[in-house]
Amino acid sequence: xxxxxxxxxxxxxxxxxxxxxxxxxxxxxxxxxxxxxxxxxxxxxxxxxxxxxxxxxxxxxxxxxxxxxxxxxxxxxxxxxxxxxxxxxxxxxxxxxxxxxxxxxxxxxxxxxxxxxxxxxxxxxxxxxxxxxxxxxxxxxxx
Amino acid sequence: xxxxxxxxxxxxxxxxxxxxxxxxxxxxxxxxxxxxxxxxxxxxxxxxxxxxxxxxxxxxxxxxxxxxxxxxxxxxxxxxxxxxxxxxxxxxxxxxxxxxxxxxxxxxxxxxxxxxx
Numbered sequence: 711x712x713x714x715x716x717x718x719x720x721x722x723x724x725x726x727x728x729x730x731x732x733x734x735x736x737x738x739x740x741x742x743x744x745x746x747x748x749x750x751x752x753x754x755x756x757x758x759x760x761x762x763x764x765x766x767x768x769x770x771x772x773x774x775x776x777x778x779x780x781x782x783x784x785x786x787x788x789x790x791x792x793x794x795x796x797x798x799x800x801x802x803x804x805x806x807x808x809x810x811x812x813x814x815x816x817x818x819x820x821x822x823x824x825x826x827x828x829x830x831x832x833x834x835x836x837x838x839x840x841x842x843x844x845x846x847x848x849x850x851x852x853x
Numbered sequence: 854x855x856x857x858x859x860x861x862x863x864x865x866x867x868x869x870x871x872x873x874x875x876x877x878x879x880x881x882x883x884x885x886x887x888x889x890x891x892x893x894x895x896x897x898x899x900x901x902x903x904x905x906x907x908x909x910x911x912x913x914x915x916x917x918x919x920x921x922x923x924x925x926x927x928x929x930x931x932x933x934x935x936x937x938x939x940x941x942x943x944x945x946x947x948x949x950x951x952x953x954x955x956x957x958x959x960x961x962x963x964x965x966x967x968x969x970x
Contacts, residue, residue: 756900757900
């Protein structure tokens, strides 16, 4: 049972570490015998946390994703609030006056909203590209 | 060169023990773990997680490299590691540093020991 648990912990490590040292670590487990089993499982658990938190780009990616999500949410909130108010005002004016300038204002606001959403999407895509680049090992490791 | 070596110093306990274990001969992971336990008379035990984390770092820094397996009958999962010239130089520099620390400690601890008596 401890071997299966240890193998699972190794499998949960970042792919780069797992591919490079997973087999060797399991080999050590097999050689060390069942007496060292639980100590190695504990070591594997600590290693799992260390590799994900300190050695992988996961914290950077997570923070970039959260920042992008916060930006999107904030921008959407502001733009939707402003646009909603303006649309309501302009619709009232529009139904009363039907001036082309008012219709243009509404379109401008909608275009602005779409631009903000697109900018946020680009920021999130950039985060995803960073994630892929880090996983492919093209970025320097954190020491 | 000394300035370059100083950038690696002081070595962490794990790094020092791994480099020391590899100073004598090429070893595989489990061999390094056993040698570290033997060197420290069982006081310092290295798990595979700590060992491979340090080995990865040392390989990135060019202090350790992978070596060919000395036997064909070895477990194929096993990999052997050896010290590079840089690794040996860094280890020597750290041992010299530690000798200085021990010398200082002896000078300063002697009067204290005398007073304690």
